[in-house]
Amino acid sequence: MRLLDTYQEVRGRTVALAAPLSAEDQMVQSMPEASPTKWHLAHTTWFFETFVLAPSGVARIGDADYRFLFNSYYEGVGPHVDRAHRGRLSRPSLVEVHAYRRRVDEAVAALCGRELEPAIVATLELGFAHEQQHQELILTDAKHALGTQPGRPPYREALARPEEGTRPGSPRFRTFGEGVVSIGHDGGGFAFDNERPRHRTFVHGFALADRPATCAEYLAFMRDGGYERPELWLSEGWQRVQAERWRAPLYWEDRDGAWALYTLGGLRPVDPDETVAHVSYFEADAFARWSGARLPTEQEWERAAADTPVAGPFAGSNRFHPGPARPGLFGDVWQWTRSPYAAYPGYRPPPGALGEYNGKFMCNQMVLRGGSCLTPDGHVRPTYRNFFPPEARWQMSGIRLARDA
Numbered sequence: 001m002r003l004l005d006t007y008q009e010v011r012g013r014t015v016a017l018a019a020p021l022s023a024e025d026q027m028v029q030s031m032p033e034a035s036p037t038k039w040h041l042a043h044t045t046w047f048f049e050t051f052v053l054a055p056s057g058v059a060r061i062g063d064a065d066y067r068f069l070f071n072s073y074y075e076g077v078g079p080h081v082d083r084a085h086r087g088r089l090s091r092p093s094l095v096e097v098h099a100y101r102r103r104v105d106e107a108v109a110a111l112c113g114r115e116l117e118p119a120i121v122a123t124l125e126l127g128f129a130h131e132q133q134h135q136e137l138i139l140t141d142a143k144h145a146l147g148t149q150p151g152r153p154p155y156r157e158a159l160a161r162p163e164e165g166t167r168p169g170s171p172r173f174r175t176f177g178e179g180v181v182s183i184g185h186d187g188g189g190f191a192f193d194n195e196r197p198r199h200r201t202f203v204h205g206f207a208l209a210d211r212p213a214t215c216a217e218y219l220a221f222m223r224d225g226g227y228e229r230p231e232l233w234l235s236e237g238w239q240r241v242q243a244e245r246w247r248a249p250l251y252w253e254d255r256d257g258a259w260a261l262y263t264l265g266g267l268r269p270v271d272p273d274e275t276v277a278h279v280s281y282f283e284a285d286a287f288a289r290w291s292g293a294r295l296p297t298e299q300e301w302e303r304a305a306a307d308t309p310v311a312g313p314f315a316g317s318n319r320f321h322p323g324p325a326r327p328g329l330f331g332d333v334w335q336w337t338r339s340p341y342a343a344y345p346g347y348r349p350p351p352g353a354l355g356e357y358n359g360k361f362m363c364n365q366m367v368l369r370g371g372s373c374l375t376p377d378g379h380v381r382p383t384y385r386n387f388f389p390p391e392a393r394w395q396m397s398g399i400r401l402a403r404d405a
């Protein structure tokens with residue numbers, strides 16, 4: 001019953017996250033990189049039908065065209081709608097998508113009453129983690145859909161506010177000596193395939209900031225001409241600054257000389273003590289250079305996190321926005337590293353269509369670590385590897401500085 005309890009908790013959480021959005025909200029696709037909430041609800045259901053129920057001999061539940069409409073990118077399953085066109089799918093309706101979810105949930109509940117093959121159990125656990133990833137995407141995608149509208153409507157008015165804390169002082173840097181360290185998941189409990197195999201690597205001495213960068217620190221970078229100084233930027237980043245006219249993090253607005261930012265609770269003034277968020281890898285790297293520092297490698301970050309409890313402000317806080325910067329490696333914002341997303345030594349993708357889950361994206365992406373205030377509680381580990389293109393700003397991504405020892 002543990003599997004079924006977890007399944008029902010995860011599935012219920014997805015529906016609860018979508019509930020504040022109207023049917024019209026759940027249809028919107030505000031950019032090609034995002035997906036409509038309705039599509040997330042359907043795709044996560046398609047995942048369980050395709051990879052859990054069908055291999056277990058359960059007859060097709062959804063309409064035949066759902067196999068095409070709600071396949072994300074699994075070429076081994078068949079053709080799929082182009083990602084940029086998911087917002088065109090007015091049919092099936094939201095009511096029909098929820099009915100599809102209920103039918104699949106009933107079938108999975110019946111399946112969990114039987115003795116399951118280990119492979120099906122493993123796929124169920126992958127499905128839980130997969131749906132949790134889409135829970136975070138529901139929030140980031142809805143934020144972009146609402147935050148780019150003229151009225152900046154809130155996702156939900158009554159969001160929890162961050163707890164009061166002491167004002168962040170200057171970041172303190174913890175020093176780590178050089179040496180051979182073990183990186184990657186050790187095989188105990190669930191992990192994605194891209195966290196394996198565990199392997200040894202040499203890490204030079206380094207120092208890592210005890211907290212992420214604040215809005216006040218980023219405002220100082222902006223006031224010092226951070227977006228006008230090409231010497232601070234990687235070439236492609238500078239091209240983005242020029243072409244897209246970046247002058248501040250995403251969702252920041254200059255209102256009569258004062259900066260405001262859009263949150264899922266609506267528009268409000270920038271709090272200088274809060275952790276800065278919604279910056280691209282290019283912005284994080286430029287800020288680090290301006291600070292006389294650099295971004296950590298993912299190996300450095302994982303070494304620092306190896307003996308650190310996974311505790312921080314995650315989505316369970318129900319505030320969905322970073323709080324005042326505090327010491328700790330987890331929560332509030334995903335932290336850009338300077339490491340390209342690539343396979344670990346000895347990595348082999350799993351056989352079949354599920355082998356397309358992570359391995360096919362190991363190109364032109366950068367690794368982020370630590371989870372954010374939109375990440376479901378219990379979802380991340382010290383070995384967890386998130387990845388996005390370096391220009392991405394719509395994720396809850398921030399900055400942690402590192403230095404050579």
